[in-house]
Amino acid sequence: MTPDAALVLCRFLFYGSAIFLWGASAYICWIAPADLAAQVSRRLRHCYRLSTLLIIGTTASLLPLRAAAIGEGWADAFAPQMLSSVLTGTNVGQAWIAQACAAGLLIASCLVTGRFRYGARAMSAGLLLISLTLSGHAAMHSGWLHMMHRLNDGVHLLSGGAWLGALVPIVITLPLLRDTRCQKDARTALMRFSTAGHVAVVLVITTGIINTALIVGSVPLDWQLEYQLLLSIKILIVFALIALAIGNRYLLVPRLARNPSLEPLKWTTGAEIALGFAVLGLVAVFGMLQPT
Amino acid sequence: MSKHTRLTALSALALVIFAGQAFAHAHLTGSVPADKATVAVSPDELDLHFSEELDLKFSGAKIIGPDKASVKTGDAMLMDDGKTLMVPLLEKLDPGAYEVEWHVLSTDGHKTKGAYGFTVKP
Numbered sequence: 461m462t463p464d465a466a467l468v469l470c471r472f473l474f475y476g477s478a479i480f481l482w483g484a485s486a487y488i489c490w491i492a493p494a495d496l497a498a499q500v501s502r503r504l505r506h507c508y509r510l511s512t513l514l515i516i517g518t519t520a521s522l523l524p525l526r527a528a529a530i531g532e533g534w535a536d537a538f539a540p541q542m543l544s545s546v547l548t549g550t551n552v553g554q555a556w557i558a559q560a561c562a563a564g565l566l567i568a569s570c571l572v573t574g575r576f577r578y579g580a581r582a583m584s585a586g587l588l589l590i591s592l593t594l595s596g597h598a599a600m601h602s603g604w605l606h607m608m609h610r611l612n613d614g615v616h617l618l619s620g621g622a623w624l625g626a627l628v629p630i631v632i633t634l635p636l637l638r639d640t641r642c643q644k645d646a647r648t649a650l651m652r653f654s655t656a657g658h659v660a661v662v663l664v665i666t667t668g669i670i671n672t673a674l675i676v677g678s679v680p681l682d683w684q685l686e687y688q689l690l691l692s693i694k695i696l697i698v699f700a701l702i703a704l705a706i707g708n709r710y711l712l713v714p715r716l717a718r719n720p721s722l723e724p725l726k727w728t729t730g731a732e733i734a735l736g737f738a739v740l741g742l743v744a745v746f747g748m749l750q751p752t
Numbered sequence: 753m754s755k756h757t758r759l760t761a762l763s764a765l766a767l768v769i770f771a772g773q774a775f776a777h778a779h780l781t782g783s784v785p786a787d788k789a790t791v792a793v794s795p796d797e798l799d800l801h802f803s804e805e806l807d808l809k810f811s812g813a814k815i816i817g818p819d820k821a822s823v824k825t826g827d828a829m830l831m832d833d834g835k836t837l838m839v840p841l842l843e844k845l846d847p848g849a850y851e852v853e854w855h856v857l858s859t860d861g862h863k864t865k866g867a868y869g870f871t872v873k874p
Contacts, residue, residue, distance in 0.1 A: 529863075545810075548809075549810070550807040595860060598860075602833055750777045
């Protein structure tokens with residue numbers, strides 16, 4: 461495997477974990493009523509553990525991978541001189557320090573007990589996502605445009621992440637609609653998610669358009685360039701995601717009152733999660749390519 | 753205007769305003785001496801202008817002279833908000849064709865490299 465391919469894999473795993481941690485914790489914190497939050501959170505504990513370990517692993521690997529990609533290959537991955545040069549002498553090194561600090565906060569948030577636990581996890585996962593805006597294409601401009609681009613990218617990651625990440629606890633919440641004890645809470649949570657989902661989708665699209673304008677400078681239709689081809693595929697997948705979300709909200713949910721089967725809703729939510737992974741995979745690849 | 757129309761209009765406006773500004777990955781936009789230029793006197797330094805800010809640590813240029821040997825240069829410096837790589841020349845260049853091979857790391861973490869040439873008039 462080349463250092464660049466390993467970097468793509470590392471980015472994919474990091475995005476997936478950070479987005480799950482952020483979206484799921486945001487749902488637990490701000491969407492689900494307390495009793496339901498505790499129940500869903502308990503069922504998700506293995507996912508939390510796995511994604512926290514992945515965050516630690518990918519963050520630890522990222523610096524050597526950067527060194528190998530910037531330097532002359534694998535030999536540079538563990539050369540102390542090279543690592544310290546990347547760390548102190550480059551912008552990606554500085555961004556890595558920020559990411560490592562956010563990962564440290566995530567580890568610390570695992571030690572928090574009581575009701576602040578979910579909030580601490582949401583905060584640190586949000587910071588992990590924001591740390592991504594310090595490097596990559598969001599760092600390509602200078603001056604005020606630079607700050608605006610970062611801000612826009614941050615909103616894009618947080619809103620998109622909140623949407624996709626929350627789908628996992630949603631899958632767990634759905635069957636609870638049939639459970640007489642938590643039916644009411646589950647309904648409240650799904651209603652709130654639907655409202656917040658509208659806001660998230662509008663934010664994702666708006667910031668996505670601005671990001672494309674800032675990076676590509678036009679509609680990404682020059683498919684000779686792999687970046688624009690993959691971005692176009694990503695946009696199509698996002699359209700499919702939005703269609704599924706609209707179908708869920710305006711066709712399947714109103715039908716629930718008449719037809720008690722939850723199966724269609726479970727399937728479409730599962731499909732949304734699968735498409736979400738496809739989006740993250742594409743971003744992990746084209747984020748490293750030349751856009752124009 | 754409905755919310756959606758307004759949003760579409762705003763997005764379209766944003767596209768127009770920012771169109772053509774973008775260039776991730778540093779491209780060489782110009783240099784002194786310029787590519788394929790012929791100069792009458794030996795330059796004191798080479799200036800390479802890029803489309804993006806650079807990380808000096810992993811950016812540099814090598815000058816290869818008419819005899820295929822590399823020319824001695826001083827430590828490269830960044831100027832113009834980090835977008836220009838300045839390479840001082842320590843010795844006078846003899847007449848002949850020179851090739852400049854550059855490699856840079858932009859602050860967004862991408863490596864690019866390239867080469868151009870110029871001639872010092874006899």
